[in-house]
Structure formats: C-alpha cells, structure tokens
Amino acid sequence: MSSCIDKIKLEYASMSDVEKRIADYILHSAERAVNATVAQVAEGARVSDGSVVRFANKLGFDGFTRLKIELAKSLPADGGVLFGGVGDHSSVKSVMEGLFSGLTYSVRSTIDAADGAALEATAAVLAGSRRIEIYGVGSSSMIAMDAYYRLLRIGLPVYAVTDPHIAGVSASLLGPGCTAIGISYSGKTTETLRAMKIAKERGAATVGLTAFSGSPLAELCGTSHIVVAKETESLGEATAARLTQLLIFDSLCLYISRQREGSLEVMENVIDIIGEHRK
Numbered sequence: 001m002s003s004c005i006d007k008i009k010l011e012y013a014s015m016s017d018v019e020k021r022i023a024d025y026i027l028h029s030a031e032r033a034v035n036a037t038v039a040q041v042a043e044g045a046r047v048s049d050g051s052v053v054r055f056a057n058k059l060g061f062d063g064f065t066r067l068k069i070e071l072a073k074s075l076p077a078d079g080g081v082l083f084g085g086v087g088d089h090s091s092v093k094s095v096m097e098g099l100f101s102g103l104t105y106s107v108r109s110t111i112d113a114a115d116g117a118a119l120e121a122t123a124a125v126l127a128g129s130r131r132i133e134i135y136g137v138g139s140s141s142m143i144a145m146d147a148y149y150r151l152l153r154i155g156l157p158v159y160a161v162t163d164p165h166i167a168g169v170s171a172s173l174l175g176p177g178c179t180a181i182g183i184s185y186s187g188k189t190t191e192t193l194r195a196m197k198i199a200k201e202r203g204a205a206t207v208g209l210t211a212f213s214g215s216p217l218a219e220l221c222g223t224s225h226i227v228v229a230k231e232t233e234s235l236g237e238a239t240a241a242r243l244t245q246l247l248i249f250d251s252l253c254l255y256i257s258r259q260r261e262g263s264l265e266v267m268e269n270v271i272d273i274i275g276e277h278r279k
Contacts, residue, residue: 004070005030006109006228007059013187014214021045022055026071034072038064099239106240107247109228118223119252125205125223126151127256129179132158135167135195136183143183143209143242147249154257164191171198178204185227185241187215196220209245 008023015023025045026033033041041064042049056067126132132151136144141162148160161167174180180199182192187210197220200206208221211228218224227244 003074003109004059004061004067005074006113009211009228010113010213010226011059012214013212013216013218018047018051019055019058021047022052030071030074034068036068103240103243106228106244110226110244110247113226113228114248115225118225119248119255122207122223122225123252123255123259125179125207126156126252127259129177129205130157131174131178132156132181133170133174133178133199134158134160134181134183135171135192136160136162137164137167137189137191139242140183140185140189140192143245143249144181146246147181147183150249150253154253156256161195164195167191167195168198171195171204172202174199174202174204176203178202179207180204181207181209182217182221183209183245184215184217185211187212187217189217193217193220209248211241 005027008027012020012023022041022045025041029044032044036044038049038052042052045052053064056064059067061067061070134144134147134151136142141160144160144162148158151158159170161170171180178199180196182196184192187208193216196206196208196217200220200222206221206223208217208224210217210224210226212218213224213226218226225248227241227248
C-alpha cells in the first residue's frame with residue numbers, strides 16, 4: 001500500500017497552487033509537520049487552516065490528525081532525512097548506503113503500486129504492434145534508448161526518438177496498429193507531450209511512464225504506468241526513477257519474450273551476434 005508521502009507525490013501534478021504549497025511544506029519538512037498543528041502547517045505553507053484540512057481530506061484521510069499519523073509511518077526509523085539527503089561530511093560509502101535505501105524503497109513501492117491489468121494490456125499491445133516509437137528527452141532519453149534496445153532484442157519493431165524536432169514528424173507517421181510510448185518523470189515535458197498528442201491523433205495506442213498519476217502525460221495516454229521514486233534532493237535529479245522505469249520495461253520485455261512466438265529465437269540469435277564481439 002502506498003504511504004502518505006507516495007500519495008502526495010502521486011497526486012502532486014494535479015493539485016492546485018494552494019495544495020502544492022501545502023504538499024511542498026510537508027514533503028520538505030515532514031518531521032516538523034508530524035508534530036505541527038493545523039495552524040502551524042497553514043502558516044508554514046502560507047495558506048488558510050481550512051485549506052490544510054481540505055488537503056488531508058482530498059488525499060483520503062479523515063482529517064489532518066490522520067494524515068499526520070500516516071505521515072509519521074513514512075518517516076525512516078532513525079529519524080534521518082526523508083528523501084535520502086546526504087550530509088556534507090558523509091563518506092562515499094555512506095552515500096551508497098543512503099542511495100541503496102532509497103532505491104530499495106522505490107522498487108518495492110513501485111511494485112506495490114503497479115496496476116497488473118495495465119501491465120498485461122501494455123504487454124499485449126507491444127507484442128502486437130507493427131511499429132513502436134519511444135519518446136523521451138533529457139534524462140528520459142537514456143531510459144528511452146535502453147528500452148529501445150531491450151524491446152529490439154526480443155524482436156519488436158521499435159524505434160527511440162529523442163530529438164524533439166524529429167519526434168513530432170515521426171509521430172505523425174504512426175497510425176492504427178502502432179504504439180507510442182512517452183517517458184517523462186514529471187509527466188509535463190512539453191516535447192514529449194507534443195509527440196504523444198500527435199501519435200494519439202493519428203490513431204496509435206499510447207503508453208505513458210511517469211511519477212505522477214494526475215500529470216498531463218498520464219491523463220493523455222490510454223495506459224499509464226506510475227513509478228514511485230524516493231529521490232535524493234541534493235542531486236536535483238530523478239535518480240531512483242531511472243531504476244524503477246527500467247524495472248517496468250525489463251519486466252515487460254521478459255514477459256513478452258516468454259509469451260510471444262519467435263522471441264526466444266530472436267534473443268538467442270542476438271546473443272550469438274554479441275558473442276562474436278567477445279572472442
């Protein structure tokens with residue numbers, strides 16, 4: 001089951017400006033919020049008391065007290081920084097330990113939050129597609145390229161398009177029987193959204209991969225997969241999301257390879273070809 005922190009992050013993109021101020025306060029001052037009154041949180045977030053109560057209710061909690069109880073359960077037992085922040089005097093090994101803890105949490109939470117029916121539907125669509133295009137820019141471009149290689153190895157007609165100018169043109173050539181995959185941690189990347197909109201207008205199936213269920217990408221796509229990522233604030237980067245996004249693609253590829261006729265033969269042929277470079 002998703003924690004209080006997970007719920008806030010999953011709903012963040014669809015929140016109003018007032019709700020985002022409350023969410024930001026809680027996410028960045030979780031330990032303080034656990035021991036705060038409604039008035040104190042309202043003051044810290046620069047909103048009204050009523051807005052804080054409504055925020056808790058929107059997340060499915062019966063009042064702010066219940067939200068605080070669930071928030072306390074989300075805090076690490078040692079009282080450390082919630083998002084894996086690394087102190088100035090940490091050793092490299094301690095940084096590794098902190099990252100590992102966050103990654104472990106993210107993987108487990110992503111599995112728990114995964115929609116089995118949506119994953120099965122995506123696997124079926126990919127296996128039957130006559131053309132698959134994956135869109136991702138910036139850090140998401142690396143995920144797109146890795147997914148491209150994984151899907152290619154099992155014999156699927158896949159292409160990764162990471163140039164935003166080419167993406168729109170390429171998407172316009174898709175149609176029924178094709179699938180477009182958009183990757184964006186925030187779910188708001190303009191270039192990726194544009195390509196996905198074009199692909200959808202042309203009749204292609206659309207699959208989104210993002211960290212926010214209420215994001216524009218999630219709302220646009222016929223099927224969306226949400227990753228839960230406990231990020232390291234000091235890096236300013238979706239570190240854990242990279243692993244959880246790859247986990248979803250690797251799981252889909254392994255499943256399809258066992259279900260789709262001819263995939264295992266393709267994989268064996270690929271292994272043989274790769275082996276020629278290792279002699």
